[in-house]
Amino acid sequence: MIDKILAGDVAEAARLIRDLDDRRPTALAAVKQLFPHTGKAYVVGVTGNPGAGKSTLVDALIAHYRAAGETVGVIAIDPSSPFSGGALLGDRVRMQRHALDPGVFIRSLATRGHLGGLSRSTFDVASVLDAMGYSRILIETVGVGQDEVEVMKAAHTTVVVTVPGLGDDIQAIKAGILEIADVFVVNKAERDGSDRAVAELAMMLDLSAHGEWRPPIVKTSATTGAGLPEAVAALEAHGKHLRGSPEGARRREQRARSRLLALLEARFRAAVETTAPEPDGLEEATHAIVARREDPYAAAARLFERVVSRAETVRRA
Amino acid sequence: MIDKILAGDVAEAARLIRDLDDRRPTALAAVKQLFPHTGKAYVVGVTGNPGAGKSTLVDALIAHYRAAGETVGVIAIDPSSPFSGGALLGDRVRMQRHALDPGVFIRSLATRGHLGGLSRSTFDVASVLDAMGYSRILIETVGVGQDEVEVMKAAHTTVVVTVPGLGDDIQAIKAGILEIADVFVVNKAERDGSDRAVAELAMMLDLSAHGEWRPPIVKTSATTGAGLPEAVAALEAHGKHLRGSPEGARRREQRARSRLLALLEARFRAAVETTAPEPDGLEEATHAIVARREDPYAAAARLFERVVSRAETVRRA
Numbered sequence: 001m002i003d004k005i006l007a008g009d010v011a012e013a014a015r016l017i018r019d020l021d022d023r024r025p026t027a028l029a030a031v032k033q034l035f036p037h038t039g040k041a042y043v044v045g046v047t048g049n050p051g052a053g054k055s056t057l058v059d060a061l062i063a064h065y066r067a068a069g070e071t072v073g074v075i076a077i078d079p080s081s082p083f084s085g086g087a088l089l090g091d092r093v094r095m096q097r098h099a100l101d102p103g104v105f106i107r108s109l110a111t112r113g114h115l116g117g118l119s120r121s122t123f124d125v126a127s128v129l130d131a132m133g134y135s136r137i138l139i140e141t142v143g144v145g146q147d148e149v150e151v152m153k154a155a156h157t158t159v160v161v162t163v164p165g166l167g168d169d170i171q172a173i174k175a176g177i178l179e180i181a182d183v184f185v186v187n188k189a190e191r192d193g194s195d196r197a198v199a200e201l202a203m204m205l206d207l208s209a210h211g212e213w214r215p216p217i218v219k220t221s222a223t224t225g226a227g228l229p230e231a232v233a234a235l236e237a238h239g240k241h242l243r244g245s246p247e248g249a250r251r252r253e254q255r256a257r258s259r260l261l262a263l264l265e266a267r268f269r270a271a272v273e274t275t276a277p278e279p280d281g282l283e284e285a286t287h288a289i290v291a292r293r294e295d296p297y298a299a300a301a302r303l304f305e306r307v308v309s310r311a312e313t314v315r316r317a
Numbered sequence: 318m319i320d321k322i323l324a325g326d327v328a329e330a331a332r333l334i335r336d337l338d339d340r341r342p343t344a345l346a347a348v349k350q351l352f353p354h355t356g357k358a359y360v361v362g363v364t365g366n367p368g369a370g371k372s373t374l375v376d377a378l379i380a381h382y383r384a385a386g387e388t389v390g391v392i393a394i395d396p397s398s399p400f401s402g403g404a405l406l407g408d409r410v411r412m413q414r415h416a417l418d419p420g421v422f423i424r425s426l427a428t429r430g431h432l433g434g435l436s437r438s439t440f441d442v443a444s445v446l447d448a449m450g451y452s453r454i455l456i457e458t459v460g461v462g463q464d465e466v467e468v469m470k471a472a473h474t475t476v477v478v479t480v481p482g483l484g485d486d487i488q489a490i491k492a493g494i495l496e497i498a499d500v501f502v503v504n505k506a507e508r509d510g511s512d513r514a515v516a517e518l519a520m521m522l523d524l525s526a527h528g529e530w531r532p533p534i535v536k537t538s539a540t541t542g543a544g545l546p547e548a549v550a551a552l553e554a555h556g557k558h559l560r561g562s563p564e565g566a567r568r569r570e571q572r573a574r575s576r577l578l579a580l581l582e583a584r585f586r587a588a589v590e591t592t593a594p595e596p597d598g599l600e601e602a603t604h605a606i607v608a609r610r611e612d613p614y615a616a617a618a619r620l621f622e623r624v625v626s627r628a629e630t631v632r633r634a
Binding site: 028032038039123252256257259260263264265267268269272282286287290292295296297298299300301303304305308309312315 | 345349352353355356440569573574576577580585586589599602604606607612613615616617618620622624625629632
């Protein structure tokens with residue numbers, strides 16, 4: 001199975017990805033074996049508000065990368081909610097025009113919950129696509145809640161897509177995106193106010209502390225195709241910047257640490273959950289706090305010692 | 318100091334809150350002592366996009382609650398970024414008209430980072446205000462990233478404030494807010510499209526699974542004051558619903574568990590960090606992943622055992 005996936009077998013990879021989403025132990029073992037073969041793909045995260053045109057941009061990026069002879073893996077994070085609306089699904093259906101191209105492999109992963117956040121298996125699925133040999137991996141978020149922040153931890157380069165007319169205060173206050181964006185795309189540039197949106201972003205960048213790389217702002221129009229080559233060029237320029245710079249090394253380390261910490265925390269959380277039904281375990285500690293018999297700090301200190309002591313017993317056994 | 322705070326001493330409380338924000342051990346010890354005196358206040362979280370008018374609503378809620386003889390503590394989460402803009406600060410300055418009223422106590426807390434999230438001390442500060450005897454506590458978020466989700470874990474009742482004209486897809490796709498909102502407020506009702514915004518929310522609620530409580534949708538106008546009494550009534554109705562229902566008990570437990578888990582995870586994270594500079598510690602494990610010498614799963618398994626073993630040694634000592 002590992003050999004097949006390394007050779008780019010799409011059916012085998014699809015099975016593995018499904019099993020990864022179910023967190024099957026065999027699938028996790030496969031990722032471990034694939035891991036030494038990863039690290040070659042350039043991973044681009046595409047985020048921004050719902051409705052900003054992320055899928056349209058991803059669709060265009062696929063076409064441009066293919067024309068340039070690259071192969072492309074796409075991870076599209078799907079909102080698990082029925083309220084996600086037709087527009088987004090419509091765009092994604094359009095993206096499927098690439099599905100017959102053997103140089104393109106598109107997978108949807110459900111969000112971790114209604115409240116946003118990448119699928120738990122995003123990192124692992126990116127590793128699978130990487131090991132399969134796709135030279136470019138695009139991760140498209142839903143653009144809600146925490147997934148904007150999380151995609152930054154998975155991607156080399158993060159593109160924030162925005163549209164004119166979302167309102168000044170909304171644009172201006174979303175200062176967080178300044179720390180996420182390596183490239184800004186102002187989509188629907190045919191709309192009124194696109195120049196102002198660009199100017200506002202530029203002003204925010206002027207005021208902010210950034211390193212050697214100042215995130216470029218690219219205006220695109222999905223209807224005319226204007227600006228798309230410039231958007232691709234901006235992405236690739238950032239990728240090149242990272243390859244040669246200490247910033248690139250720092251980010252590689254940050255990504256590895258994020259993944260490591262997430263796995264450690266999952267282990268710890270599982271260890272806490274095993275105490276739930278036991279005397280003095282998670283349930284009883286929760287009840288003690290509700291009843292004000294114990295304060296949360298004392299309960300946490302006690303439960304932490306208990307979890308550690310039990311994990312150590314398991315380790316020694 | 319504890320006695321003074323229980324008696325409502327504002328200067329002493331302000332000092333404690335400042336120390337809590339710095340995570341001073343003496344301050345945490347004080348919260349432990351105050352904890353048995355908490356659980357009486359009704360806590361309302363106010364969230365929604367930046368620019369939706371959260372501060373205006375909070376300002377109006379204070380006035381209504383004071384007129385009804387309640388005392389009010391306010392925790393306003395401040396974006397720590399300089400890009401937060403004047404509008405928000407302006408609204409908050411207006412809120413300060415209540416600062417001379419001894420029945421009102423307003424504190425600002427910085428967000429945990431540019432990327433959103435309540436201040437780490439939000440839970441603790443709410444406990445302090447509760448112990449001081451304020452009958453209503455209002456928590457106003459920035460409305461960016463994870464703080465929408467987090468406020469739900471701190472509050473009894475969560476109000477989501479929105480405005481007409483944010484765009485269909487944005488409204489429709491933010492399905493996450495359906496799980497957060499106990500009450501919807503459509504602010505700036507004098508704007509075009511407010512009836513459509515209400516209708517869209519109502520349609521989303523029709524399609525969604527909710528329990529016995531269907532979140533009411535209230536139109537308000539800060540300029541005319543219309544709808545504000547109805548908004549207060551909706552909040553209070555939800556509070557009453559919780560007091561009598563299994564849902565209320567379930568939420569009390571959920572809040573206690575969230576707080577407990579957050580404290581446990583902070584302890585675990587600290588234990589992981591102590592290994593950072595050591596041989597085979599966090600730094601070396603990260604480097605091994607970057608260099609593909611070790612896969613993340615193997616590294617996490619090894620480091621977890623190490624953290625546990627060391628914590629157990631500390632515990633026994």
